[in-house]
Amino acid sequence: MQLLLQSSLVEHYGASWKKVRIRSPEKVVEEIARTRSFGPLQVVGFRESIFVYDARWLRVFGELYRREIGLPYYCHLRADMMTEEMVDLLAWSGCHTVNVGIETANERLANEVLHRQIKQARLVAGIRMLKAAGIVVFADNILGIPGGTLEDDYATLQLNIDLDVDYAAATLCTPYPGTGIAKYAIEHGHFHGDFDLIDDSYYTESVLTFPDAKTKRMTENLHKWFAVTAALPQLFPLVKKLIELPPNDFFYAVFRSWYLVCHMTDVMPRRPDLAQLKESLLSVFGVYRGLDPNWHSPPRPEWLPTVDANTLATAERALTDVRMLVRREREGAVLDAGVHPAMEVR
Amino acid sequence: MFAKKSVVARRRLARRLKAAASIGLAVAAGTFVACKQKADEIMKALDDARGDVGEPEAAAPPASGPATDAGDAAMTTTKPSSSAMVVAKDAGPAPAFDAKEHKKGMPVPDNLLE
Numbered sequence: 001m002q003l004l005l006q007s008s009l010v011e012h013y014g015a016s017w018k019k020v021r022i023r024s025p026e027k028v029v030e031e032i033a034r035t036r037s038f039g040p041l042q043v044v045g046f047r048e049s050i051f052v053y054d055a056r057w058l059r060v061f062g063e064l065y066r067r068e069i070g071l072p073y074y075c076h077l078r079a080d081m082m083t084e085e086m087v088d089l090l091a092w093s094g095c096h097t098v099n100v101g102i103e104t105a106n107e108r109l110a111n112e113v114l115h116r117q118i119k120q121a122r123l124v125a126g127i128r129m130l131k132a133a134g135i136v137v138f139a140d141n142i143l144g145i146p147g148g149t150l151e152d153d154y155a156t157l158q159l160n161i162d163l164d165v166d167y168a169a170a171t172l173c174t175p176y177p178g179t180g181i182a183k184y185a186i187e188h189g190h191f192h193g194d195f196d197l198i199d200d201s202y203y204t205e206s207v208l209t210f211p212d213a214k215t216k217r218m219t220e221n222l223h224k225w226f227a228v229t230a231a232l233p234q235l236f237p238l239v240k241k242l243i244e245l246p247p248n249d250f251f252y253a254v255f256r257s258w259y260l261v262c263h264m265t266d267v268m269p270r271r272p273d274l275a276q277l278k279e280s281l282l283s284v285f286g287v288y289r290g291l292d293p294n295w296h297s298p299p300r301p302e303w304l305p306t307v308d309a310n311t312l313a314t315a316e317r318a319l320t321d322v323r324m325l326v327r328r329e330r331e332g333a334v335l336d337a338g339v340h341p342a343m344e345v346r
Numbered sequence: 347m348f349a350k351k352s353v354v355a356r357r358r359l360a361r362r363l364k365a366a367a368s369i370g371l372a373v374a375a376g377t378f379v380a381c382k383q384k385a386d387e388i389m390k391a392l393d394d395a396r397g398d399v400g401e402p403e404a405a406a407p408p409a410s411g412p413a414t415d416a417g418d419a420a421m422t423t424t425k426p427s428s429s430a431m432v433v434a435k436d437a438g439p440a441p442a443f444d445a446k447e448h449k450k451g452m453p454v455p456d457n458l459l460e
Contacts, residue, residue: 134349164358201450231365249383250376252449257372259452261364266357279441284371286379286448287441 011180022053025061029068036069043096043270044073051075055085062093072096072269074138079126080118087129096269097136100127102165104141105155109148115180127163138267139165141226144173144206144219146181146190153222154240160230167262168230170223172206174198203255218243224251228258256284383445 032044052058052075065073074097075090090098100123104110107120130137139160143153160168175182177195185191190208197207203223210216221243229235242251260280264272272280282288307315 131354132348134353164354166357166361199450203452204449228365228368231361232369248376249379249445249448250372253372253376253379254369256448256452257375258365258368261368261371262361265364266361282441283448284375286375286382286443286445288444288447 020053022057025057025064028061029064032065032069041071043268044069044071046073046075049076050081051077052086052090053081055083055089058086058089058093062089065093070094074098074136074268076100078118079130080122082126082129084129087126087133087135090130091133091135095135097138097166097267098130099138099140100130101140102127102156102159102163102168104145104148104152105159106145106148106152109145109152113145113147113181113184114142124159124163127165131164136166136267137163138167138169139163141168141170142173143170143223143226144208144210144216146173146175146185146188146208150215150218150222153219157222157226157229157236160226161233161236165230167259167267168227170226171202172204172220172223173208174202174206175208214244217247221245221247221251224255227262228254231258231262253284260284379445379448382443386443 032041035041072094075095076099079098079100101116102123103114103116105120107118110116110118110120127137127139141156141160143156145152157168173181175185175191175195176198182191182195185208186193192209199205199207205220206216210219222239224247225235225239225243229239260283264277264280
């Protein structure tokens with residue numbers, strides 16, 4: 001298992017950190033059941049990078065999960081680690097969607113630049129098994145990888161088409177500080193090293209250096225068309241022409257629109273309420289409720305604590321009395337003693 | 347455990363139809379965003395040409411009047427339950443057109459699968 005872990009992770013956390021920590025299926029199911037007791041639950045999401053390592057754990061988890069929870073769930077995993085037994089168990093236990101990383105079709109880039117330590121043939125076989133089991137596949141891809149070309153990105157798109165993934169998510173390669181890719185990009189002249197220029201979104205533009213402005217523009221535009229072209233491959237020849245155009249509002253709208261439609265209908269077995277649906281739809285048209293990702297809907301007025309005027313007045317009187325009592329006691333301690341305690345010592 | 351081939355094929359067809367529909371939606375959205383940005387630019391240029399920078403908006407008076415001391419402040423913020431309702435309604439930023447934000451992120455709340 002250690003071989004699968006990226007060397008950059010080991011660099012970050014040191015060689016002594018525990019590589020894999022797995023919670024028992026009983027604990028996991030118990031926590032979900034407790035969470036469900038707080039309110040309605042439609043779908044369960046497991047956000048750890050690799051949800052399942054071995055079939056034995058998954059079998060026990062599946063039995064418990066089916067019996068106690070019985071809701072669809074989604075998880076992240078490495079498709080190259082999948083065996084037929086594991087895929088069967090995933091589907092049987094209620095797995096609706098898996099998030100897998102394809103990243104790039106170029107095995108050299110995957111292993112030498114991204115350090116994925118992966119065999120492309122096993123990745124492809126794993127995704128085919130997941131698809132054959134009827135599990136929705138959400139694939140992550142990276143465009144504009146240092147050392148790669150536009151042809152590599154086309155090949156990645158073609159691989160997503162061939163594998164018939166349900167949503168082909170793409171991001172623009174971004175050299176975040178402290179990552180192996182940043183080190184590689186700086187060392188090989190693909191990045192100037194000014195991390196302050198990195199945008200807060202990896203969906204907009206790339207900060208990496210490209211051979212020319214046209215290639216950069218085409219890569220960024222391809223990113224906007226990537227997912228929808230994977231879903232509708234007939235677009236591919238047209239997209240190759242379209243991405244030569246300057247970036248524009250239509251391209252961004254295409255990206256957002258397909259993301260919304262695909263997630264609402266295929267990827268997430270969760271039905272949004274009307275307010276969420278309206279908000280999502282408006283955002284495709286550039287209308288936002290705000291930029292703060294930590295902002296959440298306010299609680300309903302009836303949930304807010306309310307105090308009637310009489311209770312409040314009583315509480316305030318009681319508080320004032322306590323404050324006066326404390327003040328008198330402090331003053332009295334000095335007056336009763338007659339002299340300051342420090343004077344007595346002397 | 348394999349899914350039926352007919353089910354997989356039907357799902358693929360549905361995905362293609364939905365992708366085509368989403369492009370229709372994107373054309374409408376892209377047109378709106380482009381027109382809105384252009385309209386905003388024209389309005390700004392007109393305002394600049396007129397030299398009309400606009401009056402600063404007067405601050406709205408507090409709903410329960412200015413507090414005179416700490417005691418009053420405590421009373422005005424905690425006494426009536428209706429003031430809590432006002433706070434709840436004003437808690438989030440109002441929806442607004444933002445072309446810059448349009449180029450970031452995803453339209454699904456909570457980044458469900460990110």
